[in-house]
Amino acid sequence: SQQGEEDPQALSIQEGENATMNCSYKTSINNLQWYRQNSGRGLVHLILIRSNEREKHSGRLRVTLDTSKKSSSLLITASRAADTASYFCALKTKTSYDKVIFGPGTSLSVIP
């Protein structure tokens, strides 16, 4: 399978805590992206990390990439109730010029 697999499938935390989601994959990638989806809506791009990068930051988001372990993590610091959503990792593989393949996602609930 070319898609990533997120872990955990569901995560519930208190507001102010940090949330960590992981993505594992099996193929060679050009880049890995993280998206967010509020219930029943379209996806919003959060951050992209290329295969030659190890870490990127954007606001309260921190993404790491370990190509030797074929895994990535998304850390949301100081979570807010508004962060409640589903989070997806998406792969652009070396063989899929036009494709961006999504994993099944992690459902995050931030309790006020």
Place this chain on the structure above:
Amino acid sequence: ETGVTQTPRHLVMGMTNKKSLKCEQHLGHNAMYWYKQSAKKPLELMFVYNFKEQTENNSVPSRFSPECPNSSHLFLHLHTLQPEDSALYLCASSPAGEANEKLFFGSGTQLSVL
């Protein structure tokens, strides 16, 4: 607002109906995508168009027929659908070529097939 607009937002149709989903983007992108999102399943890539040419058909049944008349518009024509085709259909766009990375999604059409 992502710059990608999908209509209608909701659609209910019978198995014998013919309907079309519309997607429009004014971002200057040359690649457009249809994804299907069913409950408890990952997003499934259906079709990809680059510069109006279909470059990917991910083994989608022929009851789904895409059309890309220009780089700003993408349609998904539906006919004789099955109840299992009920899902959220998402359109996305991106710059084509090697810059084809970040996807911009519409809000989707929630389709129910009765």
